[in-house]
Amino acid sequence: MTDTQALHEQMLKLGQQAQAATNQVASLTLNQRNQILTNIAQALIKQTDDILAANQLDLDQYGSTLSGPMVKRLTLTKAVLAEMADSLHSLVQLADPLAGPYENWTNQAGLKINVVTVPLGVVAMIYEARPNVTVDAASLAIKSGNTVILRGGKEAIHTNRYLVQLMRQILSDLGYNPDIIQLVTDTSHASVDELLHLRSYIDVLIPRGSAAFIDHVVTNATVPVIETGAGNTHIFVDESADFDQALNIIENAKTQKPAVCNAAEKLLIHQNIAAEFLPLVIDRLQTQDQVELRGDVASCALAPNQLTAATAADWDTEYNDLIMGVKIVDDVQDAIKWINQHTTHHSETILTENADHAQLFMREIDAAVVYQNASSRFTDGFQFGFGAEIGISTQKLHARGPMGLKALTTIKYEIFGQGQIRP
Amino acid sequence: MTDTQALHEQMLKLGQQAQAATNQVASLTLNQRNQILTNIAQALIKQTDDILAANQLDLDQYGSTLSGPMVKRLTLTKAVLAEMADSLHSLVQLADPLAGPYENWTNQAGLKINVVTVPLGVVAMIYEARPNVTVDAASLAIKSGNTVILRGGKEAIHTNRYLVQLMRQILSDLGYNPDIIQLVTDTSHASVDELLHLRSYIDVLIPRGSAAFIDHVVTNATVPVIETGAGNTHIFVDESADFDQALNIIENAKTQKPAVCNAAEKLLIHQNIAAEFLPLVIDRLQTQDQVELRGDVASCALAPNQLTAATAADWDTEYNDLIMGVKIVDDVQDAIKWINQHTTHHSETILTENADHAQLFMREIDAAVVYQNASSRFTDGFQFGFGAEIGISTQKLHARGPMGLKALTTIKYEIFGQGQIRP
Numbered sequence: 001m002t003d004t005q006a007l008h009e010q011m012l013k014l015g016q017q018a019q020a021a022t023n024q025v026a027s028l029t030l031n032q033r034n035q036i037l038t039n040i041a042q043a044l045i046k047q048t049d050d051i052l053a054a055n056q057l058d059l060d061q062y063g064s065t066l067s068g069p070m071v072k073r074l075t076l077t078k079a080v081l082a083e084m085a086d087s088l089h090s091l092v093q094l095a096d097p098l099a100g101p102y103e104n105w106t107n108q109a110g111l112k113i114n115v116v117t118v119p120l121g122v123v124a125m126i127y128e129a130r131p132n133v134t135v136d137a138a139s140l141a142i143k144s145g146n147t148v149i150l151r152g153g154k155e156a157i158h159t160n161r162y163l164v165q166l167m168r169q170i171l172s173d174l175g176y177n178p179d180i181i182q183l184v185t186d187t188s189h190a191s192v193d194e195l196l197h198l199r200s201y202i203d204v205l206i207p208r209g210s211a212a213f214i215d216h217v218v219t220n221a222t223v224p225v226i227e228t229g230a231g232n233t234h235i236f237v238d239e240s241a242d243f244d245q246a247l248n249i250i251e252n253a254k255t256q257k258p259a260v261c262n263a264a265e266k267l268l269i270h271q272n273i274a275a276e277f278l279p280l281v282i283d284r285l286q287t288q289d290q291v292e293l294r295g296d297v298a299s300c301a302l303a304p305n306q307l308t309a310a311t312a313a314d315w316d317t318e319y320n321d322l323i324m325g326v327k328i329v330d331d332v333q334d335a336i337k338w339i340n341q342h343t344t345h346h347s348e349t350i351l352t353e354n355a356d357h358a359q360l361f362m363r364e365i366d367a368a369v370v371y372q373n374a375s376s377r378f379t380d381g382f383q384f385g386f387g388a389e390i391g392i393s394t395q396k397l398h399a400r401g402p403m404g405l406k407a408l409t410t411i412k413y414e415i416f417g418q419g420q421i422r423p
Numbered sequence: 424m425t426d427t428q429a430l431h432e433q434m435l436k437l438g439q440q441a442q443a444a445t446n447q448v449a450s451l452t453l454n455q456r457n458q459i460l461t462n463i464a465q466a467l468i469k470q471t472d473d474i475l476a477a478n479q480l481d482l483d484q485y486g487s488t489l490s491g492p493m494v495k496r497l498t499l500t501k502a503v504l505a506e507m508a509d510s511l512h513s514l515v516q517l518a519d520p521l522a523g524p525y526e527n528w529t530n531q532a533g534l535k536i537n538v539v540t541v542p543l544g545v546v547a548m549i550y551e552a553r554p555n556v557t558v559d560a561a562s563l564a565i566k567s568g569n570t571v572i573l574r575g576g577k578e579a580i581h582t583n584r585y586l587v588q589l590m591r592q593i594l595s596d597l598g599y600n601p602d603i604i605q606l607v608t609d610t611s612h613a614s615v616d617e618l619l620h621l622r623s624y625i626d627v628l629i630p631r632g633s634a635a636f637i638d639h640v641v642t643n644a645t646v647p648v649i650e651t652g653a654g655n656t657h658i659f660v661d662e663s664a665d666f667d668q669a670l671n672i673i674e675n676a677k678t679q680k681p682a683v684c685n686a687a688e689k690l691l692i693h694q695n696i697a698a699e700f701l702p703l704v705i706d707r708l709q710t711q712d713q714v715e716l717r718g719d720v721a722s723c724a725l726a727p728n729q730l731t732a733a734t735a736a737d738w739d740t741e742y743n744d745l746i747m748g749v750k751i752v753d754d755v756q757d758a759i760k761w762i763n764q765h766t767t768h769h770s771e772t773i774l775t776e777n778a779d780h781a782q783l784f785m786r787e788i789d790a791a792v793v794y795q796n797a798s799s800r801f802t803d804g805f806q807f808g809f810g811a812e813i814g815i816s817t818q819k820l821h822a823r824g825p826m827g828l829k830a831l832t833t834i835k836y837e838i839f840g841q842g843q844i845r846p
Contacts, residue, residue, distance in 0.1 A: 080818025222642050224820050246844040252844035362837045374840025396543050396833040397647050398820040410819040414785045419668040421675035
């Protein structure tokens with residue numbers, strides 16, 4: 001058997017094992033599911049030293065080859081593990097996503113139709129070098145009655161192996177099938193491509209990563225996918241905007257955490273205020289916050305030698321860095337048109353005191369979340385009050401925007417008859 | 424420009440035009456959307472002669488090459504057009520799928536979050552030689568505020584051209600963009616493959632057709648797809664079943680309309696009643712109803728020379744014909760295991776007087792609709808009381824089972840702030 005065949009067999013087996021475990025986890029009571037999460041939280045604290053040791057192996061192997069932000073994402077500490085445990089305890093407190101009340105009615109033929117909420121079945125996650133996602137994804141899947149297949153980045157493989165083994169042991173100790181949580185230990189691209197085609201076994205695949213990676217997944221997958229996270233997000237500063245408020249919001253959306261998908265990437269300014277507002281932006285963002293501003297022709301003309309000239313590619317680029325594209329637009333309609341051509345459908349913002357313009361922007365912008373006078377950094381399951389988040393959907397089917405536990409469920413029609421046949 | 428390039432350009436243009444029309448149809452009031460449907464209903468009656476003449480061209484060209492059921496699907500009559508008009512009037516009566524009440528709350532930061540229901544945008548349908556789907560799909564799309572791209576079978580092209588032209592004229596006469604409804608007039612396979620890849624323009628593609636065709640679509644599409652319709656549906660006759668009721672249900676589910684996806688294809692019989700029940704099935708279905716029964720080894724042994732021997736392929740085949748596979752199973756657990764291996768996740772039935780077995784079957788069977796003691800022919804939007812149906816989803820994301828107007832909508836978060844930034 002070639003390596004390719006061996007991997008294919010191994011991945012098929014993983015899929016079969018995940019599916020075989022679905023009925024068990026789906027039939028656990030809320031208390032039983034919460035018990036698993038509580039035990040995982042306790043183990044994260046109890047096994048802190050061993051987890052950090054596994055994490056150190058990853059850092060030793062890859063730390064020198066990764067960028068600063070990547071190293072930060074990969075690194076676990078006592079404090080990070082304590083936060084992860086806290087987050088599990090919070091998840092325990094959340095209501096059961098599988099509980100009723102269910103819809104039900106009796107149809108014309110006298111059939112009793114119950115619409116019940118059920119787990120999706122097998123949830124697969126592909127993600128990068130963030131070992132906390134390993135525990136988050138597994139615990140969200142279990143809370144919603146699903147089994148999970150995890151495929152983390154190669155940089156975190158020692159940590160992920162340790163964490164998954166720990167969680168599987170907890171399942172076994174409680175008398176459950178450990179295959180409720182499985183890790184893909186092959187970290188080559190080939191294992192990703194195998195996952196994309198496990199169509200008989202995977203009910204939803206949630207990819208996290210760069211826009212190019214998400215695009216690869218969507219273009220190649222035959223399993224159902226929920227696209228997440230790519231965020232070329234815009235802020236439009238309307239003629240009537242409050243300048244002080246606008247500067248605070250732009251600064252927060254751009255600089256508070258520039259590497260995340262809900263950070264702002266592009267700034268559109270109404271032409272009538274551009275001459276007055278642009279110098280304020282340059283002062284606050286470029287001078288104070290060290291943000292590189294890349295302008296269109298009109299904004300470069302307004303501030304000679306102060307802006308880098310943007311290229312065509314800039315308008316569709318998610319920088320995830322202290323860089324921002326700046327463009328002058330005619331009016332709110334022009335801003336809407338531009339944004340709808342360049343949006344990744346994540347989060348878009350209008351800063352305006354004009355309620356009609358806000359309504360128009362809300363209605364016509366094609367994005368999951370549309371803001372008036374607030375920072376797009378609020379696009380986040382916790383900030384929305386969902387208490388948990390498995391990702392932010394940028395597509396329209398099934399789930400849109402921050403996805404909580406409900407996004408990991410579907411419905412089933414249970415119909416009880418007394419011999420009805422169709423006339 | 425080659426034909427391939429020309430088709431590619433033409434399909435891109437179709438996608439762009441569909442998307443350009445989305446904001447207009449999404450902003451129509453309920454009355455305006457209903458007015459369009461009412462005018463279409465009136466035109467179907469007023470233009471009956473011309474529609475039937477166009478339909479006759481299709482029948483002249485393809486009638487002799489098609490099977491009886493296909494000719495029946497293709498043929499329009501005065502009565503069929505009257506039914507289509509009635510169905511449009513019923514659709515007018517349905518509640519607005521875009522109307523509130525919407526969810527809304529204020530989060531910890533004081534942001535007002537509104538969750539509004541919005542149209543998906545551009546809905547594409549690929550279907551076979553049923554011209555009524557052309558009007559159904561267009562009217563469901565418009566009622567839910569979407570634009571639609573229709574790709575019907577080549578056998579119905581004259582009829583579809585006429586019907587779409589009629590509907591586009593109605594849009595124009597009312598002052599709306601006719602591109603709210605567009606027809607793909609190229610009926611080669613190449614136009615299907617172009618549709619599958621219009622990722623920037625199509626929000627959902629709903630394919631109808633054979634299991635092999637749906638599989639082609641899912642395997643190749645990069646646009647979001649909702650799988651529909653494949654129905655290898657089973658009936659399990661438990662030990663405690665009421666025999667008379669069971670025979671009536673099996674007969675109805677198998678023979679009342681054998682060519683549709685909710686018709687029964689396989690019969691599983693509990694081993695303890697097989698010797699008594701199988702002869703009754705043979706008498707009713709094979710002798711009276713001319714259904715060909717294909718048995719497993721155990722059932723063939725129970726009824727020597729009365730059943731055709733089933734092959735391995737039978738157990739995964741949707742016959743859509745007067746054929747039924749018959750198998751003896753050990754018990755309800757064995758039936759559940761078998762069905763979960765062979766189901767297309769559409770509709771599955773248990774016939775039993777044992778409430779525990781019914782609950783177990785309901786919980787563990789992985790299908791959109793699960794029945795106790797009723798015919799699976801009820802899996803249908805109209806029978807469920809949805810008043811309309813665009814297809815029956817056999818997947819778990821977004822929509823499951825019969826899809827009404829709600830399946831053509833998504834949500835959007837509209838957030839109103841007063842300068843909030845993320846701490």
